[in-house]
Amino acid sequence: STLHTNELSARLWLQDGVVIDQNLYLFPILVKDEGDIFKVHNVGLIQSPIVDGKIVYEEANYYSTPLQTKTSDGGTLFFGAGILNNVNRDGYIYIYGYKDLNGRHLVVGRFLPEDILNHNHWTYFNGETFVHDINEAAPLIEGVSAELSMTYIPSGSFEGKYMLTVMENTTSGKISYALSDTPFGSFSNYTQIYQTNVSHLRGAFTYNAKMHPVLSKPGEYVISYNVNTTLAGALSDANIYYPRFIKMIEVKK
Numbered sequence: 001s002t003l004h005t006n007e008l009s010a011r012l013w014l015q016d017g018v019v020i021d022q023n024l025y026l027f028p029i030l031v032k033d034e035g036d037i038f039k040v041h042n043v044g045l046i047q048s049p050i051v052d053g054k055i056v057y058e059e060a061n062y063y064s065t066p067l068q069t070k071t072s073d074g075g076t077l078f079f080g081a082g083i084l085n086n087v088n089r090d091g092y093i094y095i096y097g098y099k100d101l102n103g104r105h106l107v108v109g110r111f112l113p114e115d116i117l118n119h120n121h122w123t124y125f126n127g128e129t130f131v132h133d134i135n136e137a138a139p140l141i142e143g144v145s146a147e148l149s150m151t152y153i154p155s156g157s158f159e160g161k162y163m164l165t166v167m168e169n170t171t172s173g174k175i176s177y178a179l180s181d182t183p184f185g186s187f188s189n190y191t192q193i194y195q196t197n198v199s200h201l202r203g204a205f206t207y208n209a210k211m212h213p214v215l216s217k218p219g220e221y222v223i224s225y226n227v228n229t230t231l232a233g234a235l236s237d238a239n240i241y242y243p244r245f246i247k248m249i250e251v252k253k
Contacts, residue, residue: 007032009031009033009038011030011032012044013029014026014027015080016081016096016147016149017083019050022050023050024047024055025047026046027043027044027045027046027065027067028044028046029042029044029068030042030043030044042064042065042068043067043079043080044063045063045117046061046063065119066119067080069135072135074101076099076100077099078097078098079107080097081097081098081145082095082096082097082147084151091112092111093116094108094183096108099137101139103143104145104169104170105140105141106142106164106187107124108137109134109137110122110125110184125138125140140185143166143190144166145166145168146170146207146208148166148210149164149165149212149213150162150165150183151213151221154218155218158250160181162179164178164179164180165209165210166210167207167208167225168190171206171207173198173206174194174195175193175195175196178190178191193223193246196244201234201239202231202233202240203229203234204234205230206227206244207225207226209225219250220247221247221249222245223245223246223248224246226243226244227240227241228240
């Protein structure tokens with residue numbers, strides 16, 4: 001069949017992922033242009049085998065998932081914004097997302113590694129316990145971004161805590177963290193660690209901050225954020241469209 005109008009703009013936007021048993025699993029969102037912006041239509045799942053340390057993209061499988069859904073209160077849930085492999089501590093992989101309803105609120109689900117493709121076995125935190133109904137996923141902290149990170153901190157002044165890293169309200173430029181004793185809250189208030197400034201770039205804004213534990217060292221946390229512009233013509237400036245990195249360094253008082 002012939003593709004037309006916004007179908008021609010359909011593309012996959014990769015969210016977070018996890019490696020399980022020599023397979024890479026990613027949770028892309030399907031986006032299509034709508035007016036001057038885009039709309040998310042579905043959260044998918046890509047499975048790519050890893051052979052001799054290399055991802056074999058040619059053998060990837062794509063699955064549709066129930067990880068985007070409208071809730072009875074008028075909100076919309078999107079999962080896959082962040083993944084925490086917590087298997088070494090409690091056996092579970094946690095998947096984070098957000099509920100868009102009067103703001104953007106963190107939500108969380110979890111599954112056992114062997115259930116990565118069996119969404120009927122996944123559960124979602126309803127504020128008190130984990131339940132099978134995705135629609136009961138409770139808002140845990142307000143003002144998160146559409147990409148984020150949750151990281152277990154094994155040492156230093158945050159030892160034993162889980163650190164949520166976000167750009168508050170997605171595009172504010174405020175890079176902040178909140179702490180929890182568990183992967184599902186309750187969370188402290190945000191502590192802002194950085195304010196982005198791209199006022200020297202035409203129409204530019206920043207978004208989607210997250211921590212990268214694989215790039216970090218004890219007491220030195222590497223955090224990235226993205227830069228884009230509202231002016232299509234400004235993308236000729238190569239200083240705009242690439243990620244920036246900051247390092248949060250723990251200092252003993």
